[in-house]
Amino acid sequence: MIIIAGVDGCKSGWLCIKKNLDTGLVSSEVFGNAQSLIQQEPRPLVVAVDIPIGLTDVGQRQCDIEARRLIGERRSSVFRAPIRPALQASSRKQADIIQRSIEGKGVAAQAFAIYRKVLEFDTILSNDPSMQKLVKEVHPEVCFWACNNNRAMPHNKKKTEGRAERHRLVSQYVGDKAIEKVRSKYLVKEVAHDDIYDAFVALWTAERIYSGKAGLIPDPSPKDRNGLNMEMWY
Secondary structure, three states: OOEEEEEEEEOOEEEEEEEEOOOOOEEEEEEOOHHHHHOOOOOOOEEEEOOOOOOOOOOOOHHHHHHHHHHOOOOOOOOOOOOHHHOOOOOHHHHHHHHHHHHOOOOOHHHHOOHHHHHHHHHHHHHOHHHHHOEEEEOHHHHHHHHOOOOOOOOOOOOHHHHHHHHHHHHHHHOHHHHHHHHHHOOOOOOOHHHHHHHHHHHHHHHHHHHOOOOEEOOOOOEOOOOOEOOEEO
C-alpha cells in the first residue's frame, strides 16, 4: 500500500490529507502535534509539509530567497524562517532581543506565530536527520506556482477569486468530490478553506516527490548545523 501525504498547519494542529496511490482514495485527518502526525499508521512514504525545516544560525535561508523570486513579491507569503538561536524563545519579545543581538533586525509577529510549529518538527528531525527521507518541506504558493505552469497565482488565497483559482487547480488533480469530502469533515473555525487547498497542493507535490518529478530549491541543498537540509520541494 503506497500512501503519500500533504500537510498544512491549521488552528487545531496539522491537517493531513492522504492519498493511496494504489486505489486513488483520498482521506484526511487532523493531528494535534507533529509527533503523532509522523508516527501515524499506516505510515506515508512521503509527508510534504508547509513548515521550515533546517535553520541558519544567522541570515536568511537560500531556499526562502529563491522561493520569493519564483513567485514574486505580489504572492510572496514566504515568511522568514527563524534563526536557530531564537527558535526556543518563550515570547516574541525574547526572540526579538536574540535576533537583534545577532542580526540587528527584529522578529515580525507573523513570523513568530509559526515558531512553535517549527520547533515541533525541528526537535523531531534534529534528533534523527534521516527522517528527512520521509518529511519534505514545501511552500503552498511555490507548489501552486508549479501546478499553474510556473505562474504565480494572481489572487490572494483568502479572497474569493483566490479560493476559486486554487479550487480549480486542486479539482483538476483530485476532483470536486475529494475536496468536498475534506471540507465537510471539519468546522471552518478549526480548518480554514485555505488550509485545505494548501494541504491538497502539498499532496500534489508529495506525489511528484514520490514519482521523481518534483523540483527542488536550492539544488544541491546546504545543511544546517544539526545536519538538516535547508531546501524546499515543489
